Every structure is written in C-alpha cells, then in structure tokens.
Amino acid sequence: MKKEKITCKEVMKHVCESLGENLNDEKCQEVRNHLDSCPHCREYFKSVEITIECYRKYNVEVPEEAHGRLMKMLGLEQ
Amino acid sequence: MIRNRTSNSLNLKPKLLKIILLMEETELIQKAQSGDKQALAELVKKYEQTIYNFAFKICRDKNYAEHIMQETFYSMVKSLHQFDHNSKLSTWLYRIVANHCLMMARKAKSRSFVSFDDDDENLFEEKYAADWNSIPYKDTENKELKRILDMAIQNLSPDYRMVFLLRDVEGLSTEETAQVTELSIPAVKSRLHRARAFLREEINKAFSR
Numbered sequence: 001m002k003k004e005k006i007t008c009k010e011v012m013k014h015v016c017e018s019l020g021e022n023l024n025d026e027k028c029q030e031v032r033n034h035l036d037s038c039p040h041c042r043e044y045f046k047s048v049e050i051t052i053e054c055y056r057k058y059n060v061e062v063p064e065e066a067h068g069r070l071m072k073m074l075g076l077e078q
Numbered sequence: 079m080i081r082n083r084t085s086n087s088l089n090l091k092p093k094l095l096k097i098i099l100l101m102e103e104t105e106l107i108q109k110a111q112s113g114d115k116q117a118l119a120e121l122v123k124k125y126e127q128t129i130y131n132f133a134f135k136i137c138r139d140k141n142y143a144e145h146i147m148q149e150t151f152y153s154m155v156k157s158l159h160q161f162d163h164n165s166k167l168s169t170w171l172y173r174i175v176a177n178h179c180l181m182m183a184r185k186a187k188s189r190s191f192v193s194f195d196d197d198d199e200n201l202f203e204e205k206y207a208a209d210w211n212s213i214p215y216k217d218t219e220n221k222e223l224k225r226i227l228d229m230a231i232q233n234l235s236p237d238y239r240m241v242f243l244l245r246d247v248e249g250l251s252t253e254e255t256a257q258v259t260e261l262s263i264p265a266v267k268s269r270l271h272r273a274r275a276f277l278r279e280e281i282n283k284a285f286s287r
Contacts, residue, residue, distance in 0.1 A: 013201075016271040016278075020246070047210045051278040052246045055135070057218045058227055062130040066144045070126060073148055074155055076119040 006030050011041045015048055107167060111159055122151055129175055135243050136179045138228045149178045172258045176240055183236040201275040208285035230280035234273055241266055242273035
C-alpha cells in the first residue's frame with residue numbers, strides 16, 4: 001500500500017513537538033522534506049521560532065532596592 | 079574573585095571552563111553549608127537575577143516576582159544543608175521557584191485559563207494570518223509587543239507556562255524540565271507543544287488585526 005503523504009497540519013504539529021530535539025528520525029526527515037517544498041509550513045516553523053525568541057528576549061532586571069531588601073531579609077547585607 | 083581569574087584571563091575551552099565553574103560553585107555551596115555567610119551571599123548574588131527574571135516571566139508582575147524571589151532564597155537558606163549535589167543548584171532553585179509560583183497561583187484562583195482537549199487539532203487551525211516579518215521581535219523594548227506577550231502567556235495555565243519557560247526560555251533540557259516540574263517526559267513534551275502552538279497563535283491573532 002502506498003504511504004500517504006504527510007499533511008501541513010501534521011508538519012505544524014511536529015514542528016511544535018520537536019523543535020529543539022534531535023531531528024534525526026524518519027518522521028523528522030519526512031518533515032524536513034516537506035518544509036523544503038512548502039513555503040506555508042516554512043513560515044509556520046519560522047513563526048514558532050520567533051515566538052520563542054520573543055519570550056527569551058523579554059527580560060527584567062532585579063531593581064537595586066529589591067536586591068537590598070533581599071539581602072537584608074536574609075541577614076546578608078554588608 | 080576566583081570566578082574572574084579563571085573565566086576571563088586564562089582563555090579556556092568552554093567545556094573545561096564549565097567544569098571549573100561547577101567546581102567553584104561546589105566549593106561555594108560547601109562553604110555556605112558549613113555556615114560561611116560570605117559564600118552564601120555569593121550564591122544569592124549569583125542566582126538572584128535568574129530567579130527574579132524567571133519568577134517575573136511566570137507571574138508577569140514585578141511585585142510578585144520580588145516576593146517569590148524572597149521566598150525562594152529564604153527556602154534555599156533554610157534547606158541548603160539538605161542539598162546533596164546530585165542535581166545542579168540551578169535545577170534545585172528552579173524547583174523551589176516553581177513550587178512557590180504554583181502555590182501562589184492556586185491561592186489566587188480567580189483567573190480562568192485556556193483548556194486543551196486531548197484532541198488538539200484546533201490548535202493548528204489557522205484562523206488568522208499575520209505578517210510575521212512586520213512583528214518587531216528584535217526590538218526588545220517594544221511596549222506593544224510586551225503587552226501582547228504578557229497577555230498571551232497569562233491565558234496559559236501556570237502548569238503549561240512553567241514547562242514552556244523552563245524548556246524554551248531558560249534552556250533546560252526536557253529531562254531537567256521533567257525533574258523540576260515532577261512530570262513525566264511525555265507529559266513535558268505534550269504541554270510544551272501545546273504551549274508553543276497556543277502562544278504562536280495568540281501572537282498571530284494579535285498582529286493580524
């Protein structure tokens with residue numbers, strides 16, 4: 001029986017499941033082949049990467065006063 | 079300071095440098111465990127930024143983040159003698175923060191979160207079409223983007239938020255994330271892919287208006 005081609009939805013799901021994992025198994029190869037030929041899924045893949053990057057870059061610094069209050073609370077102020 | 083001498087002036091290979099830093103940290107922990115206040119202060123200073131930032135990323139509120147940071151280090155000081163060096167100190171601290179955040183979220187309860195069915199097909203239905211090239215993701219201070227990111231992640235339940243932040247944002251491995259959250263590896267993977275798809279779709283929706 002001829003194996004059915006992977007669908008865009010399956011590729012999108014796989015991208016969300018496997019990003020950052022080892023992408024060497026047979027399914028991943030199939031996904032990579034699909035990505036090579038499908039601009040829509042490539043765009044989706046990129047958008048998931050951008051989503052992660054946005055959250056990675058959104059950082060806050062400990063305010064100086066909060067640091068002081070922490071050290072005081074722990075009895076570690078100098 | 080020992081850290082500066084080893085990391086900056088000797089031009090060591092990254093792997094070797096990592097081992098040396100780990101040895102230095104082990105020494106600091108041992109000193110702190112035997113009552114050395116200076117070593118304890120060094121450990122707090124080393125991790126306060128990470129802990130505060132992580133707590134903020136979960137609760138998206140600077141006052142809560144400070145409160146959680148204080149609770150976390152108070153717990154650390156109280157139970158550092160129990161730390162057995164079987165895991166990294168950072169993993170141990172992440173677990174303490176995670177517990178405090180989850181406890182706080184359970185107390186708050188008033189908020190409702192998005193729920194996911196076993197069948198998550200609708201997560202991959204594309205109802206909106208944003209131009210991702212126009213999203214100012216390189217501008218880290220863009221207020222509109224920050225507002226959208228805050229709003230999107232707050233619709234996720236803290237359990238899902240935690241997995242996404244640990245794995246994708248803090249860069250822990252799947253195994254470490256499972257260790258911190260006390261979930262199985264398949265459960266981590268399942269929460270992660272749903273969280274990624276959901277957040278991506280929320281941003282997509284916000285920028286397609």
